Amino acid sequence: MKALIQPVRLDDEKSELIVLDQTLLPGKVEYLHLTTQESIWEAIYKLQVRGAPAIGIAAGYGVYLGAKASAATTYEEFVADFNQSKDYLASSRPTAVNLFWALDRMAKRLETEKDQSVPELKAALLQEANQILADDETVCQRIGEYGAELLADGMTILTHCNAGAIATSGFGTALAPVYVAQDKGLTISVYADETRPLLQGARLTAWELVESGIDTTLICDNMASIVMKEGKIDAIFVGCDRVALNGDTANKIGTSGVAILAKHYGIPFYVCAPMSTIDIECKTGDDIQIEERPGAEITDMWYETPMAPAGVKTYNPAFDVTDHRLITGIITEKGILKPNYEESISNIFALV
Structure with a gap:
């Protein structure tokens, strides 16, 4: 069964999280292009992206984009920037466990890559966020x-x-x-x-x-x-x-x-x-x-x-x-x- 619609996706080249704005349905089908942590937080809080799995996917890509923007040169500095994004996004919705599950999954991946360079850390986080999306496709099927x-x-x-x-x-x-x-x-x-x-x-x-x-x-x-x-x-x-x-x-x-x-x-x-x-x-x-x-x-x-x-x-x-x-x-x-x-x-x- 093919995906019926893609409500959350990443444009990594443009550093954009693209989400279907569910607050406008059914009258208007419009996709948001989110580039800041604040806009991603707001999209989750305001239910522009909603549903436990979709929130988890958005959180994975969101914290990746936050980490991608980091100017850190050491692992410790990079983790500090990552945790700032992680904690901020975690404050958007308290009930849906997928939000915290996805953020914790990204944090665990970062921990396993601690011997890598900062560019390699960013690549690993992107890979993990992509895997969260792919895993959800399999799970739902x-x-x-x-x-x-x-x-x-x-x-x-x-x-x-x-x-x-x-x-x-x-x-x-x-x-x-x-x-x-x-x-x-x-x-x-x-x-x-x-x-x-x-x-x-x-x-x-x-x-x-x-x-x-x-x-x-x-x-x-x-x-x-x-x-x-x-x-x-x-x-x-x-x-x-x-x-x-x-x-x-x-x-x-x-x-x-x-x-x-x-x-x-x-x-x-x-x-x-x-x-x-x-x-x-x-x-x-x-x-x-x-x-x-x-x-x-x-x-x-x-x-x-x-x-x-x-x-x-x-x-x-x-x-x-x-x-x-x-x-x-x-x-x-x-x-x-x-x-x-x-x-x-x-x-x-x-x-x-």
């Missing part, structure tokens, strides 16, 4: 293949937020099984939650599915219950930004509610999670820091005039945690994990 085994011709799935091609290297996680099934000639339909308040389902998932020729129905978040009750949903596939050791998963706000409904109606609920999103140091979902975003995303965004009274208090958590007891399976590139998750996660890491 495998998640798609494992997930497609759970699908049959004529099935309809429901998804929340966007864990598609534009959130990754171009294949998707939660939507990868749909694309793989489509490649195999199966007809799979998708119900997409709009995903308030940033409308990733309405703006992004619906856009890329329609562009790919997938039968797609957009619903408001509060309509998930009725479509399940009416028997319109055969399975639920969602992505995630972090998986705890016990199988609790953090994903876009509203995901836990979908999982509770699925449990009530007896519908299988699958989380598609690259191994890089599994944080074995995080014991349970209680240990996951939840990002809270500006209240204006609820009261002002998408409206010509504010839709709420001035001065009203807001609470805008970007993620919630789905209890492991609500999850039928976690689909990784190494296979489908089943409860007991602490045991299955521990076992799969032992094989890595």
Whole structure:
């Protein structure tokens, strides 16, 4: 399966990180050309690049570009410049583990190359960032293949937020099984939650599915219950930004509610999670820091005039945690994990 779109890429000759600006979709397809650490930080924070894998890819290339600009002549000076970029980019989003995973992976590569010259260090970091992108392509393909085994011709799935091609290297996680099934000639339909308040389902998932020729129905978040009750949903596939050791998963706000409904109606609920999103140091979902975003995303965004009274208090958590007891399976590139998750996660890491 070829990548459907390339949301994050590097133009090394121009020292530019090129990202699809997801805040403009579906009305406008525009790519940002980012040349400074500040602009890369802002693109991650403002969700111009979003989705755990895509954030990791952007972070890898971003810290490389920061290091590339270093005028250091010694390893120690170069590491100091690298760490400054690394720490700065790490402050952009607190919940998505791929951000820190990618930055730590780049740091480990730098450590292994400590006997090399500064030009060789820069070349090694570029190679590692390219490998992060290539690895994600492989990971998403495998998640798609494992997930497609759970699908049959004529099935309809429901998804929340966007864990598609534009959130990754171009294949998707939660939507990868749909694309793989489509490649195999199966007809799979998708119900997409709009995903308030940033409308990733309405703006992004619906856009890329329609562009790919997938039968797609957009619903408001509060309509998930009725479509399940009416028997319109055969399975639920969602992505995630972090998986705890016990199988609790953090994903876009509203995901836990979908999982509770699925449990009530007896519908299988699958989380598609690259191994890089599994944080074995995080014991349970209680240990996951939840990002809270500006209240204006609820009261002002998408409206010509504010839709709420001035001065009203807001609470805008970007993620919630789905209890492991609500999850039928976690689909990784190494296979489908089943409860007991602490045991299955521990076992799969032992094989890595």
